[in-house]
Amino acid sequence: MDKDNRVVVLIDMDCFYCQVEEKLNPELKGKPIAVVQYNPWQGGGIIAVNYVARARGVTRHMRGKEAKEKCPDIELPSVPCQRGKADISKYRDAGKEVARVLQKFTPLLERASIDEAYLDITAPVEARLNTLNVNSVHTDMMPNTFALGYDSVDEFLADVHTCGFENIEFDYEHAKRLLIGAVIVSEIRAAVYEETGYRCSAGIAHNKILAKLVCGMNKPNKQTILPKHCINLLYSTLPLKKVKHLGGKFGYTVCEVLKISNMGELQNFTEKQLQSKFDEKNGTWLYNIARGIDLEPVQAKFNPKSIGCCKNFKGKAALLKLESLQRWLKDLGDEIEDRLEQDAIENNRTPKQMVVSYSVQISDRDISSSRSYNFTPEDELCGELFSNKALELLLESSEGIKIKDCPSDMRLKAPIKFLGISVGKFEDNTEVKKTKKILDYFAAGASKDVTVKPKEGTKQEKINETSDTIKSEPKTNIGKDYIMQKFLQASQKPQVSESIMKDNVEQINQTTEPVLQSSLDKQESFFAKILNQNKYNPNISRVQQDVDLQKIRPTTPVCDVVACGENSNDSNYSGSTINDEINNSVALFEEDPTKVIRVKSIRELLTSSRLINEDPDSDTASEPEQKSNEVPPMVPRNEVPKAPQNESHSETYQCPDCNKAIAITEVAEHSDFHLALKLREEERQHVRTEIKERKEVKLKQNMESKKQQQTTKPEPVSSIASFLVKIDDNIPTEICSTCGKKVPLDKFGEHLDFHEAQKLSRELNKKTSPQFTGNSVKRKRKSNSPVKKNKMPCRPIDSFFR
DNA sequence: GTGCCCTGCATG
């Protein structure tokens, strides 16, 4: 509707890799630096230059060596190398850190790359308008702000204050919102700096393309507004290729065909003309963008849809031998495994597909190709899944990767110039079992559970009945009831709820709306399981009562495994809407704030006892769920920033956290929403440290194995072995009951933590995706076994010989 | 001989 009056922001980190390096190594602060990428040839290729170095004439497209000549005191930190290729994980992590700060300001956040994100702040702006008089806005409230078309932002401010009376074309309503937007963006950027130490720039406009366009116009650490009435001024000199989507072949073609070179000239063509020269869609798009119109919504998207890695083998580096092919596939596969492991912890999801791509050189030409594979349940048993499957796919593919027939020296028929493995088609881990759980619930529970009789009463009565049950019988079957209730509430489609209420198990099974499922409790069965295993532990009930304590608790560690709410479901659900995305992204707490308590108790249990047995498959998830006596409040479904605020006729209150105007009746829910966000942030913090610890463990282990056996292949990464270093008889040790190994006493706590982390990770991966896991546990097992080591779990190489 | 790597989308 009001697509043309949104306030859209692009946040772009200034020379991000450099900033990350500076933060990691404070000695670099203030010095000229450029981040270089491995290839030691001539000092490595520069991929980022900080502003000190830019002032001295250093640019990208230089090699480290040239930079050094131009600027002798330049520091050249290098992108770390792991397994023979660039490892950008620290930048990835840093980007996530920033995005998490941004996410506090609006759920309508779209991560566009490692260091860029779009925000739709239309709603926060609208909310601020209720409390902030535009005429009282002062430039102090937005330092480092520029308005395109004005010499200083003061002039723009003056225009807005005078309602633009002197300027016929001035769109006051719009300009006002951009101005407030700029105030908010100042706050956002300040928060980013405050919380991460990183500086960024921003573009503020009424759509993504313009925000992006204008973001880079003042850098670093600055923000630029593009008022509507200045678009034409900007376009009059703007090369067409500067506009996103026009920077490549398409833009070039447009210029050629129309014989134009800047954006302004594009306005000389009618929509019909443009459609006839290009196609209907592109024509319309061009016509609109020429007028500053871009209707593309900011999508709520935090997580990537695929995870992949690849490597070029240029020139002489091309792969010729089967052995090197295998080795590189192994490295790529290992990296994927590592990243998936973390992803599983953070997002509780599992990929269902992998793609291997490659290019080969065949008589002077590079032929590229790719093959995909959908994981099957048997893959569970398959060691080194990615690399082996990739090899299999490669060798099967028609393009003649085939091996030359000289077994002594297994050479490839054609040199491989490029290899890549990626995984995608993620499914939420709990998703799979949700329907089953509900089925189980009815199948097993309905007979003895008198509180829910699907065939009686109206829908409304049902829900009330369920809630009452929860209140009066907190100890019995709450989990199941609760799931059902959530299921019903999560449903945005009345007729679906209807059918669930009225009908039986089969019908639920037929209700295969992914959207429906996506809001359900992501962790239910996992936690239920653990709880069941420990249900006799008195800690639970005690911890449970501490709801209020939890609310003020600033640092209590919570379980690292909780899905961090970053929408695990941002995949291709056809029915998925932005609203779903948003709801999913806060789903974790929206569903059940008490979960945090449960999580905490689990964590305590895990650390304080070793009661947990090995059996992760006792599928008795429907036992008593721990539960507080209140029904957790739901965030109203229409709590979507884009929804127009109907402020005038109902009493509202301005939320101090987000400045949104909140109907008095919804204040409680709203503050719960913020609480949820806060809690989630804490969880994430914990996940981050957890991952860091795991990494250290891995690192240790890697070094260890390299020392020990340089001849063989790299050892498994997360292995217990890392805890076995230097055991000296003089040091007091204790036998770990889990692995039976001797562990130095002072390391014992750490050691238990290791098992805990591993167990959690295993649970997560195993629990809901019997089809496939890529977790450390499996790797560890197989790699630790010398028998299996040289085994080809998928298909013997020989089978590819003819 | 010297930009590499990663991700997402459109297309047939």
Next chain:
DNA sequence: CATGCAGG
């Protein structure tokens, strides 16, 4: 599903 394009 495979491939190529685009963008950062």
